[in-house]
Amino acid sequence: MYKIKTMNKISNEGLKLFGDLYEVDDKFEDEDAIIVRSAKLHDYDPPHNLKAIARAGAGVNNIPVDACSDKGIVVFNTPGANANAVKELVLCGLFLSSRKVVEGIEWAKTIEDDDFGKAVEAGKKQFVGPEIDGKTLGVIGLGAIGVAVANAAIKLGMHVVGYDPYISVKAAWGLSKWVKHATTPEEVYREADYLTIHVPANEETKNMINKKTIALMKRDVRILNFARDALVNTEDMITALKKEQVAKYVTDFGNKDLVNTPNVIVMPHLGASTPESEENCARMAVTELKDFLENGNIQNSVNMPTVVEARATNYRVCIIHKNIPNMLAVFANAFAKKGMNIENMVNKARGDIAYTIIDTNDLSEDITKVIEKHDGVIRARVIAKAVF
Ligand SMILES: NC(=O)C1=CN([C@@H]2O[C@H](COP(=O)(O)OP(=O)(O)OC[C@H]3O[C@@H](n4cnc5c(N)ncnc54)[C@H](O)[C@@H]3O)[C@@H](O)[C@H]2O)C=CC1
Numbered sequence: 001m002y003k004i005k006t007m008n009k010i011s012n013e014g015l016k017l018f019g020d021l022y023e024v025d026d027k028f029e030d031e032d033a034i035i036v037r038s039a040k041l042h043d044y045d046p047p048h049n050l051k052a053i054a055r056a057g058a059g060v061n062n063i064p065v066d067a068c069s070d071k072g073i074v075v076f077n078t079p080g081a082n083a084n085a086v087k088e089l090v091l092c093g094l095f096l097s098s099r100k101v102v103e104g105i106e107w108a109k110t111i112e113d114d115d116f117g118k119a120v121e122a123g124k125k126q127f128v129g130p131e132i133d134g135k136t137l138g139v140i141g142l143g144a145i146g147v148a149v150a151n152a153a154i155k156l157g158m159h160v161v162g163y164d165p166y167i168s169v170k171a172a173w174g175l176s177k178w179v180k181h182a183t184t185p186e187e188v189y190r191e192a193d194y195l196t197i198h199v200p201a202n203e204e205t206k207n208m209i210n211k212k213t214i215a216l217m218k219r220d221v222r223i224l225n226f227a228r229d230a231l232v233n234t235e236d237m238i239t240a241l242k243k244e245q246v247a248k249y250v251t252d253f254g255n256k257d258l259v260n261t262p263n264v265i266v267m268p269h270l271g272a273s274t275p276e277s278e279e280n281c282a283r284m285a286v287t288e289l290k291d292f293l294e295n296g297n298i299q300n301s302v303n304m305p306t307v308v309e310a311r312a313t314n315y316r317v318c319i320i321h322k323n324i325p326n327m328l329a330v331f332a333n334a335f336a337k338k339g340m341n342i343e344n345m346v347n348k349a350r351g352d353i354a355y356t357i358i359d360t361n362d363l364s365e366d367i368t369k370v371i372e373k374h375d376g377v378i379r380a381r382v383i384a385k386a387v388f
């Protein structure tokens, strides 16, 4: 039985795919794998048995990815599985940033006049806001969400200028030909009437929206942040709003200072909170974990290479190791000494780390111990045919 620990509420539509070989609980202390959404794992002390963590979602900044790599724990995410949900909320945010709908609704609740209609007609002039048609949307980060937002904005009649120095081939294929490609973020900042950011939070992107970058933007720019709080410097944003450099800030990642600042709309991290997205993410995360635990296959990992091999033998030995010379010779030698014949072997590297799968019909019980003794080997595991 594999033990799966849930660190957040995960859609049952996904969890039920685990099947009979699995127990799922939020209380295990010796789990084989974790499935998580936004719960922070930086202070979590992983049990020795933990082999994998699946983030049912996109952002992995709640997971200590480097420390996991050092321990041979594979970290997965579910690319694109919640992108449509986020795109729809970003479009909602785009309209809310423009038309004073939120302010108008709040004001309507305060009307005490018996003639409600008359009060509305007299008061509505306070809530005039511009149309988005014909305006320019700047998109920083053209991944699953950025591309979906850019394409939708084109269909809504906007001009779109996008920036992503690391755009994937898949994303580039999906991007509307009408999106202007910027070669620097500054170009986007200068041209945008509306700016939306869809990049991961990391050292490079931290504080990317700050007083210097805001100073490059048009006066009255409207900024949307459905990516992460760390991308925007809160103090600089509040100052820019007060000086009316920024007309509106709409974010899924608020804090106590922002929530009470005029012209800020804070949503409580609702981007991926749709049944469709929760199911998509859970299904994808469960499928990834099952294929790794049962077959050693790795797909959609953020810290290990992609390795997917069909099973054809009685045993599979899976080795996570450093990407250094001589490792394959070490494994082949260990197999030879134990009289184990290699039927199939695949090795892939990603940065400092590498992963090797060796398929065999023979098994010497202590092969993993022998392999793990060698410098550079992080973790070895045998998966028997009985499991699949
Ligand atoms: N509000 C919410 O509930 C959600 C928020 N998110 C956030 O949105 C982010 C993006 O999600 P996806 O589009 O699914 O991820 P993705 O990985 O498909 O796209 C991210 C894109 O950012 C680009 N990028 C990285 N560094 C960049 C830089 N310095 N400048 C410009 N582009 C850069 C990458 O090349 C990639 O194309 C996630 O990392 C997460 O933080 C994701 C899902 C839900």
Ligand SMILES: O=C(O)C(=O)COP(=O)(O)O
Pocket: 037, 038, 056, 057, 058, 059, 060, 082, 269, 271, 272, 273
């Ligand atoms: O996928 C992401 O990066 C998200 O921010 C979604 O977070 P959630 O799964 O809704 O807690």
